[in-house]
Amino acid sequence: MQGFLKKYGYVEWFGHTIYGYSEDEDYHTVECTIELREDEIPSDFQRILKQGCVLENYDGGGYYFLFSNESERSGQVALYLDELFGKEVQSWTTFEAFLEYTLSL
Numbered sequence: 001m002q003g004f005l006k007k008y009g010y011v012e013w014f015g016h017t018i019y020g021y022s023e024d025e026d027y028h029t030v031e032c033t034i035e036l037r038e039d040e041i042p043s044d045f046q047r048i049l050k051q052g053c054v055l056e057n058y059d060g061g062g063y064y065f066l067f068s069n070e071s072e073r074s075g076q077v078a079l080y081l082d083e084l085f086g087k088e089v090q091s092w093t094t095f096e097a098f099l100e101y102t103l104s105l
Helices: 002-008 029-038 095-104
Strands: 011-013 016-018 052-057 062-067 077-081 087-092
Touching: 016 052, 016 095, 029 052, 062 095, 077 095, 087 095
Parallel strands: none
Antiparallel strands: 011 016, 052 062, 062 077, 077 087
């Protein structure tokens, strides 16, 4: 997955954008993750995790999160929703499974 993100920078199609390593900071996963971590959020919201990065913003409010190699969930992707105070609502066991899901939307 890291190779994919570095090789392609970011991927965009039909209203979806999966962030990667891009010269455009709007699509750079590290920049997007830092921005979300620095956002002020209500105290009852779950804060964004430290072990991973944001892959895509969820249009309804929230984000898709890729767990880093340092995490017990390394390589997994999860969806966190703002309407549920930043709680996880769905996950995929691999980055590839997440891509398949996203392409099917």
